[in-house]
Every structure is written in structure tokens, then in C-alpha cells.
Amino acid sequence: MQPPIYLDNAAGTRLDPRVLDAMLPYLGECYGNAASHTHVYGWRAEEAVARSRAQVAQLLNCAGEELIWTSGATESNNLALRGLIAGLAARGRRVLSPRTEHASVLAPLRDLAARGQIELGLLDVQRDGSLDLQAFAEALRPGTVLASVMWVNNETGVVQDIAAISAICRARGVLLHVDATQAVGKLAIDLSALDIAALSFSAHKLHGPQGIGALYLRREVRAHLQPQQLGGSQEQGLRAGTLPVHQIVGCAEACRLAQLALPQERERLRRLRDRLWQGLSQLPGVFLNGHASAHAPQILNVGFEQLPPLALLEKLSPALAISGGAACSSAQAQASPVLLALGRSREQALSSLRFSLGRYSSEQDVDVAIELVAQALRQLRSATAAAPAAGEEKDCPMKRMRRRAQQRAAQTLGVGA
Ligand SMILES: Cc1ncc(COP(=O)(O)O)c(C=O)c1O
Known part of the structure; x- marks a missing residue:
């Protein structure tokens, strides 16, 4: 895997x-x-x-x-x-x-x-x-x-x-x-x-x-x-x-x-971020959280309109290790106060994703990430009702992601879920 x-x-x-x-x-x-x-x-x-x-x-x-x-x-x-x-x-x-x-x-x-x-x-x-x-x-x-x-x-x-x-x-x-x-x-x-x-x-x-x-x-x-x-x-x-x-x-x-590497690395990260934004901005209902030019080279935060809270982040897990515009306290996901301060609604904040690049990030990582987001978005948008599976509503979505990843890893190792 x-x-x-x-x-x-x-x-x-x-x-x-x-x-x-x-x-x-x-x-x-x-x-x-x-x-x-x-x-x-x-x-x-x-x-x-x-x-x-x-x-x-x-x-x-x-x-x-x-x-x-x-x-x-x-x-x-x-x-x-x-x-x-x-x-x-x-x-x-x-x-x-x-x-x-x-x-x-x-x-x-x-x-x-x-x-x-x-x-x-x-x-x-x-x-x-x-x-x-x-x-x-x-x-x-x-x-x-x-x-x-x-x-x-x-x-x-x-x-x-x-x-x-x-x-x-x-x-x-x-x-x-x-x-x-x-x-x-x-x-x-x-x-x-x-x-x-x-x-x-x-x-x-x-x-x-x-x-x-x-x-x-x-x-x-x-x-x-x-x-x-x-x-x-x-x-x-x-x-x-x-x-x-x-x-x-x-x-x-x-x-x-x-x-030692600062000017070159800053440019490399900026190119990677531009590539990521270029790919994601083609997707339907996407918006940028942040400033179009006054931004650091390594961070990109994007939201997607009209998705169930945290559905995209959950769909991308565990293939993509990224974070979203939320924190879980008890079962309820709390929207990021930073995104709310930028005028985003709770729904918009909860459908936002933060991608952050580093020294070991590559063009291939970025291209695969764009494809995974596109795929997940297509699936979510074509689903008529994206209600969570029965019995899972009381769980925080982040806890759910972790449990599923653990179950998958256990199955791969042949020890059962
Ligand atoms: C802007 C900023 N300030 C402070 C912190 C806290 O850093 P640490 O957890 O290393 O103490 C973080 C960590 O994410 C951060 O991003």
C-alpha cells in the first residue's frame, strides 16, 4: 500500500x-x-x-x-x-x-x-x-x-x-x-x-x-x-x-x-503551490481562503461550495495527509475561527482544505493530490444524498477517519479489523 x-x-x-x-x-x-x-x-x-x-x-x-x-x-x-x-x-x-x-x-x-x-x-x-x-x-x-x-x-x-x-x-x-x-x-x-x-x-x-x-x-x-x-x-x-x-x-x-537553500527553496515551493492552485481552481465550486498575492510559498487553503461538512476531507483520507478548516471537540466539528474571521460561513469553513508543502514535497505529490481531490469531488457531487452511514452520526468525522485508516491497516496486515 x-x-x-x-x-x-x-x-x-x-x-x-x-x-x-x-x-x-x-x-x-x-x-x-x-x-x-x-x-x-x-x-x-x-x-x-x-x-x-x-x-x-x-x-x-x-x-x-x-x-x-x-x-x-x-x-x-x-x-x-x-x-x-x-x-x-x-x-x-x-x-x-x-x-x-x-x-x-x-x-x-x-x-x-x-x-x-x-x-x-x-x-x-x-x-x-x-x-x-x-x-x-x-x-x-x-x-x-x-x-x-x-x-x-x-x-x-x-x-x-x-x-x-x-x-x-x-x-x-x-x-x-x-x-x-x-x-x-x-x-x-x-x-x-x-x-x-x-x-x-x-x-x-x-x-x-x-x-x-x-x-x-x-x-x-x-x-x-x-x-x-x-x-x-x-x-x-x-x-x-x-x-x-x-x-x-x-x-x-x-x-x-x-x-543555505532559502531563495531557491522559496521559489520551488511557490511553483508547487501555483501548480496546486492551478489544478484545484479548475474544479467546480472552489474558492481561495486567503490573499491572492500576499501569501507564503508553502500554504494553500481552498474551500468547496455546497458539500456536507468535512465530507471531502473524509473522502481524501487516508490517501492524502492534509488538514481541514475544523477541529473536533466531542461529536460536533468546530469551524476554524480563522476562516470564520475571513467571512466564511460554517459550511464553507468545514469544506475547506489546507495543503502545506515542505522540502520533501514534489510535483508528483501535487499532481496526485489534484487528481484525488477531483475524483473525490466528482463522487461527492454525484451522490444524491451524502448522509453518513447509519450509526456513525454521533462520531466526530476526524475520529471516524482515524478508525477507518486503522481498520484498513489491520486488514492489510491480515490481523482483521
Ligand atoms: C503560527 C503558529 N504559532 C504557534 C504554533 C505553536 O507551535 P508549537 O506547537 O511548536 O509550540 C504553531 C503550530 O502549529 C503555529 O503554526
Whole structure:
């Protein structure tokens, strides 16, 4: 049986074998603690961490000391938002963010607002997912201390104009945090040229290991960040805990490889995305979720009119590993708040598919994906009533997809369902 075609790189990417090679010594003979200053094992680990810091800093064009290692973008976002809001409390308490941010930004902000620690302004986006810059500037009312804007949206691929947004923030004396999880390694980022106070990312979105990422914190802002995890003095006292040296080395190697290939890879991914859109846009009832030109090279989100909720995603499973505009909580599929914020109806959101490309995606993957979608669509459109099979209505469609794939795998292995 052919393995499913993987087009879900915005969720996670395959570890590059060169990254694994770089990590292996630090899972073997180099086992020292980077905070041990009294022997060669510790010194070696400390040197590896310092080299890694310099490599990541090169990709972002910042100073190594401006990077704090974290367990990934969720922690970086929480640290930046909670830490800066606590440090800036005496200056003001208004914080601004678009509605289309990732949950790891919106959840801590909503939590702080519910506790009365901030006044939260959530901004609408335009139908193409972009921020109206004038509305953004007007919303930075006196008392606003922090804005948090995602560079590349993880669901739609829409790219915000971070240069313009950072200039607006600078003019108003507001600090800007950027969730760049889907941008690092995909777009050219020059932090020396932008007024960004803090920036988050995760290594596993760029063919590095899971469980490691960093928070860039501009030197002048450091004094405003209150640490959220206390203990040892690692990371200049801003994030306590023994450093995972193998993951840090992997993160740095992933950044080095991304930087080496960035312009060519960006073009290659853009061509693949164009090819995918070219093929899908010929199909009946299709629409684009996102911006026609301000989009990242690796993400394409498309919807299909008048289909039963999640029917297309279910039909494509398990042949295509992609994601849809929904999350399952209990039996009811919840439409993506990002797609709803773009003005899509619940039905449109639940018939949307996100394709995301990576280093190992090929033209053949794209062509097969187009054919599979076309076939599935023909079947769904010709079915008069696409009611789910009896007895399955109470199930979340995603759970159903998983159960069927497991049953199929069990049958292939001859162990029965
Ligand atoms: C834009 C964005 N921010 C934050 C995160 C959270 O990253 P992690 O799960 O690595 O902490 C993700 C993950 O999908 C993301 O896409």
C-alpha cells in the first residue's frame, strides 16, 4: 500500500537526515550539562549551545544573546506575552492582536483579560485575511503597550506587512511581538532592519526536531521581560531549566540548512503551490481562503461550495495527509475561527482544505493530490444524498477517519479489523 501523500507541513515537517546526524553525538558521547562549568563534558555542551545560538542568529540577522531557547513557539508566545505584559504593567495595560492569531497567542491574552490584567483589543481582518493598517494604527490608542501580530498565518498562509506594522508600532511607542512560526526559514527575515521587540518560532516547522524553538528578544527590551519559569540561571535568568543540547543543535542545523537553500527553496515551493492552485481552481465550486498575492510559498487553503461538512476531507483520507478548516471537540466539528474571521460561513469553513508543502514535497505529490481531490469531488457531487452511514452520526468525522485508516491497516496486515 502506498503511504499517504504528506501535505501537512504547516503542522510538522519531516526531520532532515542531516539534522539527525548533527544531533546524534549529543544523544551519545556528548552528554554533559551546558551549565556544568567544571569539566570538559560541560564545556563541550556549552560550546555546542553557543555555536547553535550563532547559527540561528545568522538566519534571523540578530545577536546570539538576543535568543532564548524554549520548548517551541507555544512557550515562546506565552513567555513573550505574559513576560512583557507583566514587565510593562506600570506603563499601560492595553494589548492589541488580530482575531486570526494562533491559539498560543489568543489563549494567554484571553486568560490575562479574564483576570483583569489587560484590556484586550481583538482586531478584525479583511476578507483576504490581511490587516487593515489604518484600522490597526487607530486601534493603538493611548495606554496600548503591546501588539502581537503573526507574520504568516498557519491556516491560510496570508503574510502580514510586518515592516509597515513594526513602523506603526515604533511611531506609537508600542512594543511588537511577532509569531513567526510559519515564516522562519520560508521568508527572508532581517531583524536588524525591523522594529520587532520579540519573535517566536519552532524548529519542527523547518525540518528540525520537535520540542525546541526560540524567542528572539531585542536587547533593549530584555529589562521589560519578567521570566515565567524560575529556577536556575540559564538563558540569562529569563528561562530556567537544563538546556536540551541535542535539540538545540538540531534546531541550529535546521536553521543553517534553511538559510543555505532559502531563495531557491522559496521559489520551488511557490511553483508547487501555483501548480496546486492551478489544478484545484479548475474544479467546480472552489474558492481561495486567503490573499491572492500576499501569501507564503508553502500554504494553500481552498474551500468547496455546497458539500456536507468535512465530507471531502473524509473522502481524501487516508490517501492524502492534509488538514481541514475544523477541529473536533466531542461529536460536533468546530469551524476554524480563522476562516470564520475571513467571512466564511460554517459550511464553507468545514469544506475547506489546507495543503502545506515542505522540502520533501514534489510535483508528483501535487499532481496526485489534484487528481484525488477531483475524483473525490466528482463522487461527492454525484451522490444524491451524502448522509453518513447509519450509526456513525454521533462520531466526530476526524475520529471516524482515524478508525477507518486503522481498520484498513489491520486488514492489510491480515490481523482483521
Ligand atoms: C503560527 C503558529 N504559532 C504557534 C504554533 C505553536 O507551535 P508549537 O506547537 O511548536 O509550540 C504553531 C503550530 O502549529 C503555529 O503554526
